Amino acid sequence: MKPSVHEVTPDQQARAVLVSLVTQSLKREENYDPDYSLAELIRLAETAGVEVLGTLSQNKEYADSKWFIGKGKAQELKDELEALGANTAIFDQELSGAQVRNLEQFLDVKIIDRTQLILDIFAGRAKTREGIIQVELAQLSYLLPRLSGQGKNLSRLGGGIGTRGPGETKLETDRRHIRDRISELKRQLQEVVRHRVLHRERRKKTGVFQVALVGYTNAGKSTLLRQLTQADVYVENQLFATLDPTSRALKLPGGMEIVLTDTVGFIQNLPHDLVAAFRATLEEANEADFILHVVDSSTEMMEVQMHVVDEVLEELGAHGKERLTLFNKTDLLPPKQREMLTTEGEFLRISAYSEQDLGRILDALERHLMGDSRTFRIPAEKGDVISLVYRVGEVLENEVDGGDMLFKVRVNNKEYDKLGYLLAAYDSAQLIHGENEGETSEYV
Structure with missing residues (x-):
């Protein structure tokens, strides 16, 4: 098949017209500002390495089920794309698979919506194993219901905006393969999450x-x-x-x-x-x-x-x-x-x-x-407990009292409760009582 003149090749920058449809339901949203949303879409596109050639807005009661924008507006968009030499149209709202297919066939350019654009940026930013897994999982979850709507994108693995990360390797796989891959990614992510939880718990235990x-x-x-x-x-x-x-x-x-x-x-x-x-x-x-x-x-x-x-x-x-x-x-x-x-x-x-x-x-x-100051009595030989006190609070004073150390420590109520729990977990100490400055919290 002869490639389209608008096809995006790996070494070709995406040159796009951005499209925003403002419906009545969007207007009713308290914090929605169409101008700001479109301006943010421009920044998103520029972040993704897209050259923004122009914008197009339409006010409509509701989105067209076939074209998203009206057929007349679609023709206006086609004329502008051709006049500017653009090879991509980016929509500020999320499109269905059918809308992507219809618009791509009519406009003969790559069609990207806001969600896919954000996913593309995330694909370029992910560096750790967890981030890469999360991005691929989100991309595949987005692509799965839209496979039938990808149209020429499925046969055009030309690269560029919207096809980074798994996009280059997964678009032509069938739904069953993608579902299997999603299941595997979720399993891997659960393992990563388990390690993250362990790290959190370890940080909590150290106070x-x-x-x-x-x-x-x-x-x-x-x-x-x-x-x-x-x-x-x-x-x-x-x-x-x-x-x-x-x-x-x-x-x-x-x-x-x-x-x-x-x-x-x-x-x-x-x-x-x-x-x-x-x-x-x-x-x-x-x-x-x-x-x-x-x-x-x-x-x-x-x-x-x-x-x-x-x-x-x-x-x-x-x-x-x-x-x-x-x-x-x-x-x-x-x-x-x-x-x-x-x-x-x-x-x-x-x-x-x-x-x-x-x-x-x-x-x-x-x-x-840091909150009120408290005084703690700790056996002098318990260096691990003393070290914990220094980590959790600000030691204002310390002195030797027989075989014990007295520590005047500034610590807030939340950390004081945590400190009491942690000290009680040591075989060397048992919390008896704890009061504000002027009284002693003793451990024996």
Whole structure:
């Protein structure tokens, strides 16, 4: 078969027209902004390496079951694609297999929807075994019901946008083979999740306090992690620059060491298959003792992005966790606009590149994590128990009292309960009582 003039070859950049259909149901959604959604689609396309040649929008009561957009609009899109020399059409909403097939046959270009575009970006970002498994699982789950709708894409393994990762090797396999592969990936992912749970439990047993960085994609989480911990992490001004969670040790001014974890960024209309596949990764937020919600204060859609993060945290069961909101990128705002930044609960206005602001974050974390001072009596020969006290709290004073050591330690209530549980687990100690400063928590 003679290849189409619009076929995307491996060494050819995708040149696309972006299409948005605004239906009545979308207009009724509280936080939906068609202009912002289309602007975000442009950024997604650019992140995926697509050259955006133009955009096309349509207002319609509901989507056309055959063409998604109306037949007349489809003809208008075809004319624009030919005039611009585009080889790809990217839709801001999710398409059915039949719609993909019909549009591809009529337009003679590659058809990509928002979900497939995000999956393609994730395929390029995944580096760890867990991330690669999760992306492939999400891609195959997306492709399975659409195999009959792939049309020429099934015979055109030309590469390019929308066919990275398993796309190049799995599109021509039958449904049974894909189902088998999905089952195998789920089994592998369960094993990875089991190891992740073991690591979490190990961190809990050591008494290390865990803090998760969460936020909308490109809010500056990875930059903040790098600036606070000098971590060698990938930082770039693009969507989903970070896919795999990264944990680094962070020492607070008082000497207490905590674990700071960067998580995958959230986005509006994150594909359901992707949320399901990445649940194990996102649950880093759910397992954390404290959450730093990083917000891009320089975007006009700041409130919408904050709402999206709240929704995802609620879905994960982490909405009620103690958190501190960080309004990042305030260096890009005029002073008056900066002072207007506010939200419920505690917050800081910061720039990730300001040493002074980084110090304020560390001080705020220490205030949250460290509470009242307590006094502990521990046998001097129990070095493992003494080491645990230093890890969990901030030792203010210590002295020898006969064969015991007395430690005055600043520790919050949650960590105090954890410390009591951990100390009781040692054969060397049994918790008798524990009070605030002025009384003694004795272990015999």
